[in-house]
Amino acid sequence: MLFGHGDRVISRILIVEDEPLVAFDNEHLLTHAGYQVVDTVDSYAHAELVIKSAEIDLVLADIRLNGKRSGVDVAQLARDRGIAVLFVTANCPADARHLAVGCLIKPYAQKELLAAIEAIDAIMAGSTPGRLPQALMLF
Structure with a gap:
């Protein structure tokens, strides 16, 4: 890890993902890495409830979700509440770059x-990030 657990700006993460296997894998990975997964949800409606009721440092948002609303809607809600968003999707939404820190x-x-x-x-802490993963686009 780049930072010790106590030095992290991000500790509480909401996973918004409609693919159960990906959601489970991410939850397990992040918990094992020392992050607190606040919740793992698959729809805007459930994400809205969590965002409005829990302390969250980062939202990992897939674009396609169960229901009529998308991860872009989740990102707008999170941004309005001052919560950072990382899109995790196959197709990063060019028209929603202003809502997220980046896209994996x-x-x-x-x-x-x-x-x-x-x-x-690192960015949220005011530092320059180290080597970025090839799959990551920062906005």
Whole structure:
């Protein structure tokens, strides 16, 4: 890890993902890496409830979700509440770049997800991130 657990800006993460296997893998990986996964949800409606009721440092948002609303809608809600967003999707939405810190393109390796979060943590801490994963685009 780039930072010790106590030095992180990001500690509480909301996973918004409609693919159960990806959601489970991300939750397990992040928990094992010392992050607190606040919740793992698959729809805007559930994400809205969590965002409005929990302390969250970062939202990992897929674009396609269950229901009528998308990860872009989740990103707008999170941004309105001052919560950083990282899109994790196969197709990064060019028209929503202003809503997120960046986009990690699927499929990505677990180490790329951790490196992306560490890079965003560095940016939020006012530092320059180290080497960025190839699958990560910062906005």
